[in-house]
Amino acid sequence: MGRTLPSATQAFLQEQEAFTRFRRALRRSDQVALDDLFASARQHLAAASYASHALPFEVFLLAMLLEEHKQVMLLRRLLEEAPH
Amino acid sequence: MRYPVCMLNNETALQLSPGRLHLLIAPRSLGRQMNSAMIARIALSHSLCPPGSGVRVVDGGNCFDARSIARLLRRQTSELYAALERIRVQRAFTCYQMLTMLIHSSTNNEPLVVLDLLATFYDENASKMERLRLLEHSLGQLRRLSSIATVLISSPPPPTISPGLDAPGEFLERLEAAADQVWRFEAPSVQVQERLF
Amino acid sequence: MPELTGWLLDLYADPQQGGLALWLLGDDGQRHRLQQAFPVKFFAAGPHQSPVDAEAASTGLRRLRQLWLRLRRQPVPLKLSRDARRDLFLPEPIPVLCVEVAQPSDQPELFAQVSREFPDLAFYDADLPLPLRHAAAYGTFPLAYLRVTTDDEHNIQAIEALDSPWELDPPPAPLRILSIEPECDPRHAPPRFLRLHFQAMASGGLRPQTYRLPLELDAAGKPTGGSWARRLLANLAAILRRHDPDVLLTGWGDTWLLPLLLDLSEAHHMPLPLNRDPTCEITRKREFTYFSYGQVIHRGQQVLLSGRWHIDLYNAMLYHDYGLEGVLEMSRVSGAPVQASARLSPGSGISAMQIVTALRGGVLVPWHKQQAEDLKSALDLIHADQGGMVYQPIPGLHREVAEIDFISMYPGIMTRFNISPETVGPERPHAERVPALNLWIDRQEMGLVPRTLEPLLDKRIALKRELLELPSWDPRRRQYKARASAHKWLLVTCFGYLGYKNARFGRIEAHESVTAYGREALLLAKEVAEEMGYEVLHMYVDGLWVCRPGGSSHPSLSLQPGGLWSEAQRAGIPTRLQANPANGAKTAEAGPHWTPQSLGGVSGVQPLLEEISRRTNLPISLEGIYRWVAFLPSRVDERVPVPNRYFGVFQDGSLKMRGIEARRRDTPPFIAETQLAILELLAQAGEAEDLPGCLPQVLQLLRRRLQDLRLHRLPAEALLVSQKLSRELEKYRSPSPAARAAAQLARAGKPLGPGQLVRFIYMRGQPGVHAWDLPEPPNLQGVDVPRYRTLLLRAASSITHQPLGLSEAVLTQWLNAAAAGVPLQLASISTPRSSHC
DSSP: OOOSSOOHHHHHHHHHHTTHHHHHTSOHHHHHHHHHHHHHHHTTHHHHHHHTOSSHHHHHHHHHHHHHHHHHHHHHHHHHHSOO | OOOOGGGGGSTTSSOOOTTOEEEEEOOHHHHHHHHHHHHHHHHHOTTTSOTTOOEEEEESSSOOOHHHHHHHHHHHOSOHHHHHHHEEEEEOOSHHHHHHHHHHSOSSOOOEEEESGGGGGOOTTSOHHHHHHHHHHHHHHHHHHHTTSOEEEEEOOOOSOOTTOOOTHHHHHHHHHHOSEEEEOOOOSSOOOOOOO | OOEEEEEEEEEEEOTTTSSEEEEEEETTSOEEEEEEOOOEEEEEEOOOOOTTOHHHHHHHHHHHHHHHHHHHTSSSOEEEEEEEEEETTSSSOEEEEEEEESSGGGHHHHHHHHHHHOTTSEEESOSOOHHHHHHHHHOOOTTOEEEEEEOTTSBEEEEEESSOTTOSSOOOOOOEEEEEEESSOTTTSOOSEEEEEEEEOTTOOOOOEEEEEEOOBOTTSOBOSSTHHHHHHHHHHHHHHHHOOSEEEESSIIIIIHHHHHHHHHHTTOOOOOSSOTTSOOEEEOOEEEEETTEEEEEOOEEEOSSSEEEEGGGSTTHHHHHHHHHHHHHHHHOOOHHHHHHSOHHHHHHHHHHHHHHHTTEEOBSSOOOOOOOEEHHHHHHHOOOSOBOOOOOEEEEEEEEEEETTHHHHHHHHTTOOTTTEESOOTTEEEOTTSSOEEEOSSOOHHHHHHHHHHHHHHHHHHHHHHSOTTOTHHHHHHHHHHHHHHHHHHHHHHHTOTTOTTOOHHHHHHHHHHHHHHHHHHHHHHHHTTOEEEEEETTEEEEEOTTOEEOOOOOBOSSTTHHHHHHTTOOOSOOOOGGGHHHHHTOOSSOOOOOOOHHHHHHHHHHHHHHHHSSOEEEEEEEEEEEEEEOSSOTTSEEEEEEEEEETTSOEEEESSGGGOTTSOHHHHHHHHHHHHHHHHHOSGGGGGGGHHHHHHHHHHHHHHHHTTOSOGGGGOEEEEOOSOGGGOSSOOHHHHHHHHHHHTTOOOOTTOEEEEEEBSSSSOEEETTSSSOOOGGGBOHHHHHHHHHHHHHHHHHHHHOOOHHHHHHHHHHHHTTOOOOOOOBOOOOEEOO
């Protein structure tokens, strides 16, 4: 009978598209960073889908934050391990 | 008639009144947005949907867009989940199911929204005579329901590609003839990708 | 009274003598046409009514009384009675009018009249195929081994099935098979002759024989005048009489051969004994097109026989997958007639099985299902409207990876958790809640769907077990594999069928429950794997890919300074990939060497399998351990991983691939073959760290294939693209290559419609294509070489990018440079750097 709601991937793309105007007005270097943020959130589509939140963008934001925090953790560790 | 979509949030536009059968004809993507806006509006309206009651949605086109309704509700209420619980939906995938759902629709005065009513009637598995018979039955049920509650039906214009179907336009004509109020929308000439909020 | 034993071949309503005609392939070698009295029942119930509406209920009874009177006044012999029967979707039995028609051949017409005159009534058991009714009544099925007692007029007095569809090694039926194929594809060119081959299966004791019958057709494929047609008909009739085959196995028999033969036979007034039963007409079904899940499906016309089966190899579903053995198994387990099983989707097989279960259990089979979805809140819909769990894999090359799959996950869930339309519903006592949904399952009584599936699942598992134990030379292996494949298709389909709108016993809540249990099982499996120290690389609906931490790498070619690669750098050729930003973390974490922990082979993974099985209550098995596997990123955005696009090599050297060009049906054979050849090279390379070593061979292979392309050394067939038309030609706004090819064919008098395949070659200039089935062959000098080159390099880079670090751009520039004579050689290649997985 086919799905009624858009899939998590479609929902994600819709949300991303809603920021087209925002993205356009950013500097090129900032656009790259924004694209990275969205790309990192896409790694968690399965979890976002399973969460089946009424407002999926909240989950996508959290996914971006999660990826950011992973980077922070990694950089912190590298700093700690680096020879002084 | 051409309304900007934002007018849908205005209580004065597309006024729904009990006892009347309202029909909204709009191209698919515009119709989807308008349906969501109307359902959200009804769910939050104290006059159409008093506290303790809900809005009932019968979806014939597999197009009930729960998430965009959630986004619209969230802008207008802090009690998103309560509002989502007030909207109750069931999906019909065949014209037999559509008729069954309308027959079994309760006799209380809950507002009823029927999405893409005709989609299930564009089905080459049943003969045209049979489908028209079921449509007449369904319209009878809708008239019965509209005498006690607010009823809104939505439908896109008839499909252009339809293998195995002849004259799908006839179904919409019958539906229009049965409605007390018809709002017809065209796609905006310039596609502006804007969100509803 | 004579007693016969043998196999059930065919069964249909006898239009002349009434009752059933039943063909038995006797142990005595004879084909017996028997008759059996077989009255059929159908039921009518009042109009669907609101359960509280007393007025509607009385209207219903009044309408049933009117139907009663109407039926008493018509001439067809029948018996009428009142009864109460169970509609699966209603809690209590409902009052029905039972109509028992004495002659099965009268029933369809009578029912058609009644349903026209009483459209408001609900009908049950009204349109069921006779073989399914017979199956429910006597336990028969196609090729059932029967004992039959008859009188002297061949009327069946008693009938008993001596085996069941679930037997693993049923007594083989000595079928006589006549295959007829034209010498070439009739869509492509007018065939000049027919090839005939006769053989007997099992202990038929008959020698195989071949024949060749000439055809004389004009360029458009129309028969020419002359005496050849009379000779053809006379010869064919003699062959049919001599061998009296049970099966007519044809190439394009539905869409071309049999219609042609029937037309010739009519034109020359020479009857052709295609039917074994001379009292029956040959059934011809017209072609049709329909929409299914947003896809256009085209089904060719069909020619069906009585007393004998006609199977068209090219109009049979899945014949390429499981052959005649699979078709017969599909029939055995589903009970659907062989000619239908060959042509219909596995969904129809599942439907047939459910109908038989319902009939046996006294459950009404609705003509039109009225049952509709229960009301649910918008929030419940958001939770329920999900498919299987699909993860984004960690892209890159991973070594020593175990793939573990739940065995027939969805059917397994249906039987294990008792999911069926009548068991799913709101909260009530003794019901178990579906994970994460507002739905409950009653576990007290086994549902119709699990009851139907259980024996099939058991048979599949038993067959798989047998297959593991059979030595490789055992001839039963091939048979078992074909049967297992038929089971697989039925089981794969049964889940979708539960959600299919026209399924008589489908229900969306049941469909949603199955996926909910599936997601739960996969998450439990992930948790178990992680608790046991595994890293989960990918999950896809019913499978997981796990490794031990450290088994993963994201390689890029690291090049030694100096050497000949510096030439490449000076020539501006990128020789090194950018680190993948999305995976920066993993790259940065990389250690200097491979430091994988081993999975410990098959036995090492065993505890994981057992624990998952224990926790989920579902059987799971090891698909295999990969030496290495590469998960590919999106073509559009390299940072984005895509589910189910991967390839890898198992420890036994066998390849597995999904989602790459070689698996796609529209990929030209030459490109698919080249991609596979590259994969074979990688498979032969050995361990993951040896992969870069085969780079020179890969490049050499590509250069050779590109040269073949450039010098037009490839046969035209190798360049063929096959695509499905998605709409009517006039509906294309900017015609795709497929539409342009179809337009060429239409002009040549060979029109194609939506859903049909069109085959073509890309050509230079306008219109850019040459349709394969045009009367004139393509001029191969005009082939669009650059286009094929691009397609080839894209397919090649799908394979080389992950394990070798060669992207499409690098590959193209490298090959261009090589063609331009830049002396590039690989000086040395270091092993891929490892990283934390």
